[in-house]
Every structure is written in C-alpha cells, then in structure tokens.
Amino acid sequence: MAIRNILQLGDETLRKKSFEVTAFDQKLHELLDDMKDTLIKANGAGLAAPQVGVLRRVFVVSVDGEYFECVNPKIVSKSGSQDGEEGCLSVRGKYGSVKRPYSVTVEAFDRFGKLFKVNAKGFLARAFCHEYDHLDGIIYVDKATNLQEEGR
Numbered sequence: 001m002a003i004r005n006i007l008q009l010g011d012e013t014l015r016k017k018s019f020e021v022t023a024f025d026q027k028l029h030e031l032l033d034d035m036k037d038t039l040i041k042a043n044g045a046g047l048a049a050p051q052v053g054v055l056r057r058v059f060v061v062s063v064d065g066e067y068f069e070c071v072n073p074k075i076v077s078k079s080g081s082q083d084g085e086e087g088c089l090s091v092r093g094k095y096g097s098v099k100r101p102y103s104v105t106v107e108a109f110d111r112f113g114k115l116f117k118v119n120a121k122g123f124l125a126r127a128f129c130h131e132y133d134h135l136d137g138i139i140y141v142d143k144a145t146n147l148q149e150e151g152r
C-alpha cells in the first residue's frame with residue numbers, strides 16, 4: 001500500500017474519459033488499497049482513479065464512517081435536487097456551490113467483480129455524483145457557482 005500523488009487542475013489526464021475495468025485482479029486491488037490510503041491521508045470524502053493518473057472507471061467514497069469502493073459504476077436513478085458546497089482534492093484551496101440530485105442509486109462492481117447497489121441521499125449522493133463526474137473528465141469547478149478561495 002502506498003500514498004499516490006494527486007493530480008491538480010490543469011493536468012490534462014483529469015480531463016480524459018476513463019476506461020472500464022476488465023480485470024478484477026491484483027493490480028486493481030493495489031489501486032484500490034492505494035486510493036484508500038491516499039484518501040485518508042488527504043482527509044477527503046472521495047477520490048477517483050484519474051486523480052491519481054489511472055484512467056479507469058474506479059472511485060472510492062468515504063462519508064460519515066461509510067466506505068465504498070466502486071468499479072465501473074453507473075448512476076441508475078436520480079431524484080430531487082440539492083445545493084451545497086463542494087471541494088476537490090485536485091483543486092486545492094477552493095470550494096464552490098454545486099447543484100446535485102438529492103438522492104441517487106448507484107450500481108457498481110466491488111473489487112472482486114460482484115455487482116452491488118447503493119441508495120444514497122444528501123452529502124453521500126453528492127459525493128457519488130462528484131466522483132462519477134471525474135470518470136468522464138468533469139470537475140466540479142465546471143458546474144460550481146460562487147467558486148471561492150478557502151480561508152475567507
């Protein structure tokens with residue numbers, strides 16, 4: 001396990017579309033383990049593989065003591081809406097308000113290739129949407145209003 005370098009806004013890798021995972025192998029497990037370590041060290045709510053330079057459809061989310069590893073995720077339903085503040089480990093020192101669905105259902109594979117489904121609302125739904133966007137090269141600053149510097 002290891003801490004990986006988190007790419008910052010301006011790195012073109014963050015703007016690319018990630019590819020589906022086809023092998024649920026040791027390399028994927030190492031990636032997921034490293035992403036967990038990296039997320040914990042950075043004290044973030046989520047981290048997507050392209051943020052560590054790996055263009056694969058993988059993200060991890062850690063919200064309120066719940067931890068999810070999502071491989072080839074799909075947002076299969078969305079409802080409602082919410083406005084709230086977001087930041088990103090690839091956009092240091094900024095935050096901004098983003099409109100997101102209030103609740104989402106995500107289908108994804110775990111590290112062993114087993115399909116699972118999770119219903120999320122509130123901040124957890126926000127985190128899933130934010131991380132999912134990373135897999136398509138979308139960063140929250142594209143959607144944010146009131147983008148501000150931290151430490152007002």
Ligand code: CO
Nearest residue numbers: 087088089090
């Ligand atoms: Co982010």
